[in-house]
Amino acid sequence: MTVREVLTLAATLLDDSGLASALAGDTATGEAATLLTCFNVVENEIALDDYPLKKTEKLLFENGRLPFSAFSSPPVDVCAVKSGGIGLKFTLSADAVLCACGSADVTYTYAPAKKGLGDKSELGGKISARLMALGVASEYCLIKGMTDEAKVWAVKYRDALKCAGILRRSLSVRSRRWA
DSSP, X not given: OBHHHHHHHHHHXXXXXXXXXXXXXXXXXXXXXXXXXXXXXXXXXXXXXXXXXXXXXXXXXXXXXXXXXXSSSOEEEEEEEEETTEEOOOEEOSSEEEOSOSEEEXXXXXXXXXXXXXXXXXXXXXXXXXXXXXXXXXXXXXXXXXXXXXXXXXXXXXXXXHHTTXXXXXXXXOXXXXX
C-alpha cells in the first residue's frame, strides 16, 4: 500500500474533497502535509506499540561490541543474537549490543522511516489501507481540534486493530474486596 492511497482514503473518510485534490501533487503542502504527518505518526505508533517491524541482519561484532549505528535501520529492541543457528547471550548498553562473538545474525525491531507521498508503507499483511486511514483520520481531527470527530475515528481505528487481531490485550488486575 502506498502513502498516497492511505491519505486519499483518509480524505474520503473525512469527506474533504479539497484535501483529496491537494494530494494529487508530487509534494505535500498545507493540509496535505498535515495529513502526511498524521500518516507517519500512525505508522510509527502501530510499529512500536502493536505490530513490531522485525529485521534480521548478519553483523560483525568488533571486540564483542556492535554499535547501534551499524544496523541498517535504527533498532528499537534487540530480540536475538544467533551464530550458526544457536542463540547467544547478549546485553545492551546505551549505544551498543555486547556479545562475545565475531559475526552473528541479529534479529531486532525497528521504527519505520518517515515517508513522503510517493513512498510505500513498511507495514503490510494484517495492516490494511483502511485501518491506516482510520488512524490518520483520527489524528488529523485531533490536530485540527475536532475532538468529537477524533473520538469517533479513534474508536473505529481501535476496533479495526482488534478485528485484525493486532491490538494487544491490556492486562488488568481485579480490584480487592474487603468481605
